[in-house]
Structure formats: C-alpha cells, structure tokens
Amino acid sequence: MDHKSLRYLMDHPNLNMRQHRWFDVVKDYDCVALYHHGKVNVVVDVLSRNTASTFVGGLCMRICINSPLLELIREAQGEGIKSEHWKKEKIKGHISRFSTDSYKSLTQCGQIWVPSFCGVRQTVMEEAHKSRFLIHPRAAKIYRDLRLNYWWLCMKRDIVRKDKGFDVIWVIEDRLTKIACFLAIRESSLVEKLVDVYVHDIVA
Template sequence: MRQRRLLKFLADYDYDIRYRPRKANVIADALSRKERIKPLRVRSLVMTLHLKLPSQILEAQAKAIKEENIKAENLQGMDKAFKVRPDGIHFIKNQSRLPLFGNLRDLIMHESHKSKYSIHPGSDKMYQHLKKLYWWPNMKEIIAEYVGKCLTCSGVKVECQKPSGLLIQPEIPTWKWERITMDFVTNALDTQLDMSTTYHPKINGQSERTVQTLDDMLRACVIDFGKGWERHLPLVEFSYNNSYHASIKAAPFKALYGRKCRSPIYWAEVGDVQLT
C-alpha cells in the first residue's frame, strides 16, 4: 500500500530516475531523517536493593542441615563439596547454595524473571544468569518449569513449531515389495550471498529472530505495566543488553565492558543500598 501511494503521487510528475551512491547523496540522506519533536534526555536507573538476602540464605542453610531436613534436600552427595565463606554462607564454585527451605528459590526466580529489570527472559537466558550466582539441585529443570508456568510468557511467546498434521495410520502391506519408499539424497544446492529485499522477512532470519525477541519483551512490558508501558522502554533495553545471548555466548553488556551490569539479583555482592 505504501508503494502504491508513492506511485500515485509521482504519476503527476515528469521525471527521470537516476542512481546516486549514498555517500554522494548527502542532502537527500539528511532530509530523510525524521526530526525529533523532543530533545533526547539522559535517564539514570536507580535500583533499590534489599540487603536481607544473605541473612535469609544463612537462616535457610542452618535449617537445611538439620537431620530431619537433609533427606528433603536431595543433594546426592554434593554436601561434601561445599565450602564456607567468611560470612558463613555455604557455596560451591562461587555459587551460593539455595536450600529448599525459606522459599528462596521462588524469590530468586521471581526477581530474575518478573522484575522490571528482567522483562520475562526465557528459561535458557534465566539459567545462564542465575547459575553464576546460585546453585541448587536440578536447577535448569526447575527454572524451565517455572518459566513454562508463567502466564505472561504463555500469552506473548510466538509459537515456533510447525503445526502438527493429522495422524494417519498407513495400511499394512499384504505382500512383500507391494510398497516401496525411497529417500533421494542429492548434493547441496549452490547458494550465493545477496542483499535482502523489502517485504520478505524470511530471507533475513537473523534480524527477524532479534525482532521477534524484542516483540516478545515489548508485549510482556505492555501486559505488566499497562498504559504507562512506554515509560519503561529503557528497562526493556537494559534487560535485553544485560541478558545472555546464545549467539555470542555472553550478554551484550558484558561483551562490551567485560562484566555484567549489576541488577537486584546481585544482592549478595552489593554493599550500598542503591546503585545508580
């Protein structure tokens, strides 16, 4: 429709179309830039951190080592590998152990998934984020189960699986060689690198995958924050840049600065009450 309107508008003029490289067509390039109605403003994110988590972990660990609770923890012999920090918290490979008691696992998963600094990451990103800080048995499976039960995620995530066809029971042959099935294996098709064309998103899969992730985050942002969702766009950007990306095996923030940006999940490592 957009191209049709442009063709209708240009039909009243007599003109010749000539190609000019972008670097030579600086005037048209400048005019094509949309003017900003409001000037850009720099905003800072102020995070209020509650420093009760270390004491909650200590209390839960003290309860977990009681004889009547050891079996429920299901440590599978891992208790011998734990070490103790100066503050008394048990850890393994710099990961604080989160016992089953005290509801700490649900608290950490809720903050890492539904916080305004997280914006509903997937189970893989969430696991990559949490495994550097905390440990508990079957951590990856429990995180995947938690994300799978999130109603917001189930409402915004795009279905990537091909629709299933109808199950049809093939007829059983009555005699040998009555039916023959073949698989033809051929050489790979020749391919060439070419520029993507407009209105054909399937040919630019890498960009479309990024756009799909951002779409899911924006839809979750609208559901969580309602009418004022546009004021939380900096949080969406922060969450995207501070989450694990499988393509680069790190978060974009860490790839740029060499470290992850601190979020409320890093309670145990923060000494100040606020981070700006």
C-alpha cells in the same frame, strides 16, 4: 565529579533515566550513601583527580549494600543442613564439598547453595524473572545467569517449571518519563489478575 546528589537518590521526586536505573538497582537493599570531601579522604582514586589543576574539591562516595536475600538464604541453609533434611534436599553426597564464604554462606565451587526452606528458591527465581527495564528473559537465559552465583539440585528443571505458562508480554509505558515496563503474563489472564500484577510490579 560531584556525586553528593546520590545522597538524595531515594527521595528525589524527579529522576532522569540514568537515576531511574540506579534506583531500580538499589531500591531493594538497605543501603547508605556516605559523602566525603576529597581533601578529607586520604585514599583517592587517581582518575578523579586532575594533577594539572588547583581544584581541591574532589569527592568520594561509598555505597554499602546489604542484600536481605542473602540473609534469607543463610537462614534456610541453617535448616537444610540438618542431617534429618539431607534426604529432602538431596545433598548427602555434596556435604563434603560445601565451604563457607566471607558472608558465612554455604557454597559449592563458589556458588551459593539455595535450599528449599523458607521459599528462598522461589524468591531467587522471581527476582531473576522481574525487571522494570528489561524484556522478560526466557528460562535458558535465567538459568545461565543464576548458575553463576547460585546452586541447587535440579535447578534448571525448577526454572523451566517457573517460566512455563507465560505466553504474552504486557508492555506498560509511562508517557511522562518514557519508561516501558515488560511483564510476562498469560493471554487468558482475567482482569482481576492483571490488576494484581500491575499493583505488585508497577505501583508497589
């Protein structure tokens, strides 16, 4: 299968639904799509080759993704791990259980520790809340998803507080591409607030 077109994913003016979903996944990452002919690549996935055919145009794509969120978390960990901040972070009894993963992030039982510095907790929760292709998840679902990869004390309480207050789902449909966006808002929100939400989550 020829995946050379993925090189133009970020610049293509007309994307189909599948490409839109891929675009939504990679748009927040600094990624590069590298294109290689199959005959140049020595290690080739056997499932992409048909041994009964003489076709030699097999292709291999590699996408390298680096999340800026991990870098923000590492910077916050550098501040939070200082002894004068242990009390604020409530991690004095957890220091001995911390370990460093392959990305040089501090983890506990495989979960990345998210300190309160630099607003990274807020950023992590906001990323879990917003999606252009899924209905707004509730606090319990967000907590179950986040705890698979992240950890901090009183995580569930913070997520519930973040989720509290939204009582309406604002549905915005693009009639050309048939894409529907679901945004959590308050019924009492003023027009100015709705404009800000629209520009931030749809236009930006």
